Amino acid sequence: MKRGFPLMFVALLAILLAGCSTPTIRSEVTAFHEWPAQLADKSFxxxxxxxxxxxxxxxxxxxxxxxxxxxxGFTDASAAAKAALKVNLAYRITDRDVRVVEPVVVNPGGWGPPYGPFYGPRWPYRYYDPFWYDPFWYSPPVVSYSESNYRLYHRQLQVGITRAADGKKLYDVTVVSEGRSPSLAAVMPYMVKSAFADFPGRSGVPHQVTMEFKDDPAPKNIKP
Incomplete structure (x- = not known):
């Protein structure tokens, strides 16, 4: 069997699947809280x-x-004189340059240049039989290296909920995500949803939330 074909087919299939995949936002969410079991007034x-x-x-x-x-189920009391809870939020975005060097197999072992693919040398004094090959004429894999450089963006959101009466902090959540999109406005809706996806959740236990990135304003070769 010609061993080059399966390897080439797998590589092509991987490229096609990568091109069809849906971009996602993956955030790491950590919440610390002392959320009361019963909270009658949830105005904020x-x-x-x-x-x-x-x-x-x-x-x-x-x-x-x-x-x-x-x-x-909270109640917006912005227009009222008094609210039971106070909410604050902070956010930031930073960036860094990333350099990735990956090995690339140039010759997967199914070719034997300069003799031609799969069949061994074509000696002038020998009849060429396309169904014959000599495994010893397979050339060894040639490994090269591919280098890519890009900028990676680190996004962070923090939301806190405090009891207004005594200033006690009830809930404090931090959301962190990284990606190649420089637009904080584009990813913020997903980060906010991630912050409250499991409210109030388990205190002090980090977990990941993954969401489909549907409205990517960045170029197609930029990942969120």
Whole structure:
């Protein structure tokens, strides 16, 4: 059997599957909390600094957190005089350069140049039989190296919920994700959903949340 064909077929299949895969956002979520078993008043308001009051990006992310809290049965008391809970959030994005060097098999062993594929040498004084091959004429695999360079972005979101009456922290969650998309606005909806995907969850136990990245504004060769 011609051993080159299976290897070439597997490599081609891997490339096709990689091109058809759906991009995902994978976040590591860690929550610390002392969430009461019964909480009658779940009204909340956001605690902002003066700079955050006039920050449109912050207000957009605040709206994302508000939507998740409302989904969980909390009550928005922003317009009211008093709220039982205060919510704060912080976020940041940093980047670093990444260099990856990977081995690449140039000759998978199914070719024997300069004699031709699979069949051994074509001696001028010998009748060439396409059904004959000599395994000893297979050339050994030739390994080369492929280098790729890209920028990796580290995104972090922190959300805290505090009891307004005495300032006791009830819930503090941190979401961390890494990817090649430089747009924090594009990934923030997924990070916010990840923060409350298992609310309140197990305190102090990190877990991963994976979501499909449906609206990727980055080029197709950029991974979220």
């Amino acid at each position: 308001t956001f605690e902002r600094s003066n700079a955050q009051n006039n920050d449109l990006e912050y207000r957009n992310y605040e709206n994302l957190v508000r939507a998740e809290l409302l989904r969980l």
